[in-house]
Amino acid sequence: MNEEIKGVSRRTFLKGAVGVAGVTALGLSGCTSNVQTESTGTTKKAFKADEVISCDIVIIGVGASGLAAAVEAGEAGAKVVCIEGQSTAGGGARGVEGCFAVGSRMQKEQGIKIPSLGKLVREELETGQFRSSGEGYIDLIKNSGENLDWLLDHGVKFGEIGSGDKSNPHPNQVFHYYESGAGAQDYVVPMLAAAEKAGVRFMYKTKGESLIMDEAGAAKGVYASTGDGKTLQINASSVIVATGGFAENLEYVAENGINTEYYHYEGFPGSDGSGNRMVVEAGGANNRQNAAYLNILSIKGLPGYFQNGKFSFWIGVAAPYAIWVNEKGRRFVNEDFAGENPMSMAIPVRSTKKTFIVMDQALMDKFTDGDAEAIKQLQDGLNSGEIVSGNSVDELAKAMNVDPANLNETFERYNASCKQQDDAGFGKDPSALISFNPGSLYGLHVGYSITAAIGSIKTDNNFNAIDTKGNPIKGLYVVGIEGTMLWANMYTFKVGGTCNGNNINSGRTAAKNALALMTH
Numbered sequence: 001m002n003e004e005i006k007g008v009s010r011r012t013f014l015k016g017a018v019g020v021a022g023v024t025a026l027g028l029s030g031c032t033s034n035v036q037t038e039s040t041g042t043t044k045k046a047f048k049a050d051e052v053i054s055c056d057i058v059i060i061g062v063g064a065s066g067l068a069a070a071v072e073a074g075e076a077g078a079k080v081v082c083i084e085g086q087s088t089a090g091g092g093a094r095g096v097e098g099c100f101a102v103g104s105r106m107q108k109e110q111g112i113k114i115p116s117l118g119k120l121v122r123e124e125l126e127t128g129q130f131r132s133s134g135e136g137y138i139d140l141i142k143n144s145g146e147n148l149d150w151l152l153d154h155g156v157k158f159g160e161i162g163s164g165d166k167s168n169p170h171p172n173q174v175f176h177y178y179e180s181g182a183g184a185q186d187y188v189v190p191m192l193a194a195a196e197k198a199g200v201r202f203m204y205k206t207k208g209e210s211l212i213m214d215e216a217g218a219a220k221g222v223y224a225s226t227g228d229g230k231t232l233q234i235n236a237s238s239v240i241v242a243t244g245g246f247a248e249n250l251e252y253v254a255e256n257g258i259n260t261e262y263y264h265y266e267g268f269p270g271s272d273g274s275g276n277r278m279v280v281e282a283g284g285a286n287n288r289q290n291a292a293y294l295n296i297l298s299i300k301g302l303p304g305y306f307q308n309g310k311f312s313f314w315i316g317v318a319a320p321y322a323i324w325v326n327e328k329g330r331r332f333v334n335e336d337f338a339g340e341n342p343m344s345m346a347i348p349v350r351s352t353k354k355t356f357i358v359m360d361q362a363l364m365d366k367f368t369d370g371d372a373e374a375i376k377q378l379q380d381g382l383n384s385g386e387i388v389s390g391n392s393v394d395e396l397a398k399a400m401n402v403d404p405a406n407l408n409e410t411f412e413r414y415n416a417s418c419k420q421q422d423d424a425g426f427g428k429d430p431s432a433l434i435s436f437n438p439g440s441l442y443g444l445h446v447g448y449s450i451t452a453a454i455g456s457i458k459t460d461n462n463f464n465a466i467d468t469k470g471n472p473i474k475g476l477y478v479v480g481i482e483g484t485m486l487w488a489n490m491y492t493f494k495v496g497g498t499c500n501g502n503n504i505n506s507g508r509t510a511a512k513n514a515l516a517l518m519t520h
Contacts, residue, residue: 047209047210047223047231047233048231049223049231049232049233050230050231050232051230051231051232051233052232052233052234052235053081053232053233053234053235054079054234054235054236055078055079055080055081055201055234055235055236056073056078056079056080056236056237056238056514056518057069057073057078057079057080057081057236057237057238057239057240057511057514057515057518058080058081058082058083058221058222058234058236058238058239058240059073059080059081059082059083059239059240059242060082060083060208060222060224060239060240060241060242060243060275060278061082061083061084061085061091061208061241061242061243061244061270061275061480061482062082062083062084062089062090062091062192062202062242063089063090063091063092063093063242063244063480063503064091064092064093064096064183064187064480064500064503064504064507065242065479065480065481065503065504065506065507066082066084066091066240066242066479066480066507067089067090067093067187067188067191067192067195067507068191068503068504068506068507068508068511069240069242069479069507069508069510069511069514070082070191070195070198070200070507070511071154071191071194071195071198071200072507072508072511072512072515073200073511073514073515074195074198074199074200075194075198076511076515078514078515078518079199080195080198080199080200080201081200081201081203081234081236082195082200082201082202082203083203083206083207083208083222083224083232083234084202084203084204084205084206084270085205085206085207085208085270085274086204086205086268086269086270087204087205088204089188089192089202089204090183090184090188090192090268091244091268091270092244092267092268092271092451092452092481093183093184093187093188093500093503094182094183094184094188094268095182095183095184095267095268096178096182096183096187096499096500097175097177097178097181097182097183097497098158098175098176098177098178098496098497098500099147099148099151099158099175099176099178099497099500099501099504100140100144100174100175100176100495100496100497100498100500100501101144101145101147101148101174101176101497101501102114102117102141102144102145102174103144103145103146104144104145104148104149104152104176105145105148105149105152106148106152106158106161106176107145107161107173110161112161112173114172114173114174115172116172117141120141120172120174120495121134121137121138121141123492123494123495124137124486124492124494124495124498125137127341127490127492127494128292128486128487128488128489128490128492129488129489131290131488131489132485132486132487132488133461133485133486135461136461136484136485136486136502137486139461139505139509140486140498140501140502140505143505143508143509144174144501144505147501147504147505147508148176150508151187151191151504154190154191154194155190155193155194156178156186156187156190156191157178157179157180157185157186157190158176158177158178158179158186159177159178159179159180159181160177161173161174161175161176161177162175162177162496163175163496172495174495174496174497175496175497176497183500203224203226203232205226205227206224206225206226206227206232207224207225207274208222208223208224208241208243208274208275208278209222209223209224209225209231209274209278210222210223210278210281211223211239211278211279211281211282211476212233212235213282213283216474217283217467217473217474218473218474218475218476219238219239219282219473219474219475219476220235220236220237220239220475221233221234221235221236221239222234222236222239222278236475237475237514237517237518238475238476238477238513238514238517238518239475239476239477240477240478240479240507240510240511240514241275241278241279241457241465241476241477241478241479241482241483242275242478242479242480242482242507243270243271243274243275243276243480243482244268244270244271244275244452244480244481244482245271245273245275245276245291245452245453245454245456245481245482246271246272246273246275246276246288246291246453246456247265247267247271247293247450247451247452247453248265248267248269248270248271248272248273249271249272249273250263251273252273252276252288252453252456253450253453255288255289256288256289256291256293256350257350257351258346258350258448258450259350259353259447259448261447262300262445262446262447262448263447263448263450264298264300264447264448264449264450265449265450265451266449266450266451267294267450267451267452271452271453273456275456275457275478275482276288276456276457276482279457279465279476279478280457282465282473282476283467283468283473284457284458284465284466284467284473284476284478285457285458285465285466285467285468285470286456286457286458287455287456287457287458287485288453288456290455290488290489291453291454291455291456291489292343292453292454292455292487292488292489292490292491293343293346293448293450293452293453293454293490293491294343294450294451294452294454294491294499295343295345295346295448295449295450295451295491296315296316296342296343296345296346296449297315297316297319297345297346297349297355297357297446297447297448297449298315298446298447298448298449299315299381299386299387299444299445299446299447300384300386300445300447301380301381301384301386302377302380302381302386303377315357315444315446316338316342316345317367318357318359318363318366318367319335319338319345319357320335320336320338320339320432321335321363321432321434322335322357322358322359322363323335323357323358323410323411323414323436324348324355324356324357324358325355325356325358325400325402325407325410325443326352326353326354326355326356327352327353327354327355327401327402328402328403328406329397329400329402329403329404329406329407329410330406330410331410331413331414331425331426332348332351332352333348333426334423334426334427334428334429335428335432336428336429336432340494341490341492341493341494342493343490343491343492343493344490346448347489347490349446349447349448354445355445355446355447356400356402356443356444356445356446357443357444357446358396358436358441358442358443358444359441359442359444360436360437360439360440360441360442361437361439361440361441361442362437363434363436364378364440364442381444386444386445387442387443387444387445388400388442388443388445389440389441389442389443390440390441390443391439391440391441392438392441393407393408393411393441394408395441396441396442396443399443400443400445411436413425414435414436415435415436417433418433418434418435418436419435421433452481453481454481454484454487454491454499455481455482455483455484455485455486455487455488456482456483457478457482457483458485459477459478459483459484459485460472462477462509462510462513463477463478463479463483463506463509463510463513464476464477464513465477465478465483474517475514475517477510477513477514478510479503479506479507479509479510480502480503480506480507481499481502481503483506484499484502484506486498486499486502487499
């Protein structure tokens with residue numbers, strides 16, 4: 001590589017490029033209510049309860065949104081039962097760095113004013129191709145300051161306020177960082193304590209299996225299985241589903257055009273799609289086809305960014321300067337496209353059978369930069385065959401199993417574009433056009449690293465699940481990333497903390513509506 005990469009080192013790049021009612025009143029008492037038939041495709045499964053529990057509100061899932069709902073409802077005097085399939089509370093909230101808010105007392109104390117909320121909403125809607133809920137954003141913003149103050153009042157610890165991306169600051173300082181940088185200690189611990197103090201009952205290793213619906217189509221509870229093999233019938237006036245998405249469910253993920261052969265889930269366990277399945281079986285409108293993903297590209301067998309590995313992060317860093325080719329050896333995208341939003345990186349890969357990010361030796365040296373762990377991961381990839389190399393384009397084509405004529409043509413056209421500083425093929429920014437030298441070349445076979453699937457059930461502004469005709473299902477609420485309508489196809493990533501802001505807002509909003517339902 002004759003050109004310097006615009007004076008940018010791996011270290012500076014790492015800073016800038018890439019960067020969860022009583023039984024009798026319900027009419028469900030008596031032996032006959034202990035059996036419900038669940039339709040699961042062509043088979044039917046009957047649930048016979050070993051134990052019947054009654055409460056006002058049952059919450060399925062104890063992550064960020066589930067905890068917010070539990071505290072809101074418990075402190076209002078409702079009898080609340082929370083079930084969680086895992087052995088601990090927290091879900092994805094354990095790894096979240098902070099929360100969105102506008103008008104919090106922290107911002108007021110620091111004199112922080114947000115210059116243009118309208119512009120913020122417009123950016124979000126444009127990125128989602130206007131398939132997201134504009135009303136939902138307005139509600140989120142309107143409630144966010146009070147929500148943040150409510151968290152502070154419950155002992156949630158925050159540190160500084162920023163844009164959410166220190167390397168690429170957004171003009172709106174809306175991201176309230178947790179004091180420790182993660183919610184495991186600063187959010188989960190105080191919120192769990194607050195819920196327990198309010199008398200909320202938590203049942204761990206207890207998984208929701210099927211919603212209980214009455215003859216009018218309203219939700220009246222859930223059947224759940226316990227770790228010791230028992231079946232519980234939990235009767236309630238409302239059900240809040242806070243199950244955290246479906247990113248672990250390969251069948252569901254594949255519906256979005258993602259090749260699961262090269263798929264790696266990096267989130268916390270429990271995102272198996274069971275919440276989506278239960279709600280859809282109960283008549284809720286499926287939204288999996290519009291799901292957004294918290295994702296980045298990765299190399300199979302190597303640590304991903306969200307696992308504290310480094311190599312997939314470097315893919316994001318090096319990708320603008322590399323050449324991306326498909327299984328035919330042809331370019332298919334302007335490689336600098338993900339500069340505004342790294343979440344977009346995995347989208348064009350869905351159209352290929354295989355994708356290789358191609359680097360020459362100079363580019364590889366630039367981004368491994370003598371780092372021992374990086375060099376080890378490079379060697380691990382070479383050993384596994386997920387990274388291949390060659391001393392010529394023909395050798396690399398053979399190693400990648402692509403047409404050598406196509407790959408040679410790709411290189412010739414690309415180097416000509418670099419020389420002219422004009423990408424005639426895809427309009428790549430001239431600053432990212434750097435010629436490839438003959439000699440050692442690398443092909444990095446990339447797939448998906450996904451932390452969360454966002455938005456699987458259609459909801460209204462009250463976070464009621466809606467049916468296929470657009471009508472709310474009485475007593476059934478879907479919150480957190482399972483029920484958000486704020487993102488479609490791609491997680492915008494730009495405005496710091498909006499996803500967790502939605503978690504808090506949806507949990508509290510659903511709980512308030514469930515409380516109101518108790519009085520009717």
